[in-house]
Amino acid sequence: MKFFLLLGLFFVVVWLIRGGRRRGLPGAPAQAPVAPPGGDQAASESIVACLHCGLHLPQSEAISGAAGWFCGDAHRLAHDIAQPR
Numbered sequence: 001m002k003f004f005l006l007l008g009l010f011f012v013v014v015w016l017i018r019g020g021r022r023r024g025l026p027g028a029p030a031q032a033p034v035a036p037p038g039g040d041q042a043a044s045e046s047i048v049a050c051l052h053c054g055l056h057l058p059q060s061e062a063i064s065g066a067a068g069w070f071c072g073d074a075h076r077l078a079h080d081i082a083q084p085r
């Protein structure tokens with residue numbers, strides 16, 4: 001019984017050493033970063049700040065107002081009321 005425990009421990013150690021070496025290799029296929037489709041578009045999307053509260057959010061989720069970008073319609077209206085033209 002003790003022999004099987006030592007054998008199992010041996011295989012676990014070998015498995016860990018091989019896994020560690022594979023992780024250490026630069027450019028190993030298992031560790032190559034895979035960019036999700038459309039990832040570049042999301043990374044290059046500009047971030048805008050809400051003129052009313054200063055919240056930063058992606059431009060695609062922001063609401064465009066006459067003065068700039070807002071996080072929502074409520075803040076666009078609040079900004080228009082606070083600073084009427």
Ligand SMILES: [Zn+2]
Binds near residue numbers: 051072
């Ligand atoms: Zn806001």
